Amino acid sequence: MRAKSFNSSENCFVLNTGHKIPAVGLGTWQADGDICTEAVRTALEVGYRHLDCDHLYGNEVEVGQALSEALRGGLKREDVFVTSKLWCTTNAPKRVETSVKVCLKNLELSYLDLYLVHWPLTFSFGDATDPPRKPGMELRQPSHRLKATWQAMECLVEKGLVNSIGVSNFSIQQIEELLSFAKIIPAVNQVELHPFWRQDDLVKFCQAKGIHVSAHTPLGVPASNLLSNECGSSGEDECETPRIAFRRCRSVHVPMIKTSVVANIAARLNKTPEQVILRWGLQRGTSVLPRSLRPERIKTNFDIFNWSLSEEDWKKINSLEPQLRLIDSGYSNISEAGPLQAVQETDDDIEGI
Template sequence: MPPKHFTLNTGAKIPSIGLGTWQSPPGQVASAVSYALQNGYTLIDGAYCYANEDEVGQGLAEAFSAGKVKREDIFVVSKVWTTYNTRVEEGLDKSLKSLGLDYVDLFLVHWPLLMNPEGNHDRFPTKPDGSRDIIQGYNHVDTWKQMEALLKTGKTKAIGVSNYSKLYLEQLLPHATVIPAVNQIENHPSLPQQEIVDLCKEKGIHIMAYSPLGSTGGPLLSAEPVVKIAEKHGVKPSSVLLSYHAPRGSTVLAKSVTPERIKENIESLIDLDEEDQAELKAYSDKLVAEKKWQRFVYPPFGVNFGFPDKQ
């Protein structure tokens, strides 16, 4: 079986698989979180932007009250949203209140930009023409300095980033007194983002992979090497895609609100052998060489974040 944990640059252990909560249907998040925690999961990934942290908190409380898991055994992740990047602690306080927690295990910068904190919407302020209300010229390093200050409050055990390209990491790191513990990025064989993975490995930054299946009903599930490896091991293509990350040293986020699927995702992980890994790498390398990579999550910010596939 793949490893159950990896070690962060803080010395803390982070689970190799977690439950993602982005876009989970309202009214189903609490039961999904509770079920996951009582059936093998020890990592829950959330964010203020997802607008469901109240439900995540309900699920946490339900699982704790059931007596099967304790707070100290669970790794909870949240993220500061772009409208709070100049008031990071306030953003964290809102998440903690919703989650019903005194601290999170990891707090991330969700995206390295600033949307108008005084705009017409708490999460998605817009200009009169309907475009996102972005504050141009904001330096994302300023947000990181506030993140570093959070560590003294005890409200988070570790800090990190999300959706950071190699370019943005190279802008950040010379000014960081605390190296990010994590960079959470979209990652799968159709978007290996190897330049980011390699830089993070060099700097001791752990990768958390979201959207590991690409998209619902997406082409990854029917990609030839994925199907071939699944048949070889007698598992579903989704199991191969979730298992792709452990050999890369990365944590993967599996997303579902269906009990059977939640359980299947964690129980069907397999050890990919060297031949399997080589086939998936060859598939990725060919897509990158032909510039046919596929990114499935990219909000319409109108900002160049430095990703090669978005130039």
């Protein structure tokens, strides 16, 4: 069950670019202000060397503050893996470089280790999460959109602004289209993965193509109704880019960690249910990105090395049902076959493509 490309001595996976991605990262979604800074500070002290960020989360300044403190304290920049993402309103090709530079300024960094196309859709610059609902509005799927955006992403690598590029929440069909023209193969596909949403076919497909799979929401989420994120830092924005929180459409966090299969394994191994689930993800060959603001939980979530699940236990978790997707982007118009579907294209979007 040892994952391909997993380096057990360094607890990391080797990407198709040759760079190493730590197996456990701290998710920073919905972490605001001083609480965010403290969580990142705790994680780095515990031993985390992977931070999963996004300008959309509205807290990259706080993440940058904690990271800068650690770097001034002796931590080497090359020993920390920092990810950020390109949001759907800023993926017009000419905005891609500006967007990553905003992230770099807020994080106080000169380069990112990984930059991801956040979702396989796009809409007019400045729109909020709910796209225009005009009666009879024609939805278009321009074939040039993903190609042009990806070419702009590839330029970031050439300019040394990012080490690796990838995608997030992409399906098999969407990745297949991307591979048909990509000069740089995506290094990572970050998707929702947990025992109740395993996406087995997608994981196998990506791994067969040499694309590492990283698991966001690996422990499920508690029920919550989320609106636009007005909290967080006043870090630099590109023309007041909206900070938007996604809708959590259902909760399986409590049922997942309390299900008898997981609970029994955890009790027998003297581990927490969360540790068991994260270890399951690791043994699938995926890196995992648990989010927590609690110091003790941050510590225990990192303790998934130097022990393993038996083949029998791993298979039990791998057969849990039902399969339920938790994170809903709120767009019924996301197409499996049409990457970066344009909800509305403006002249500014099309210019120069």
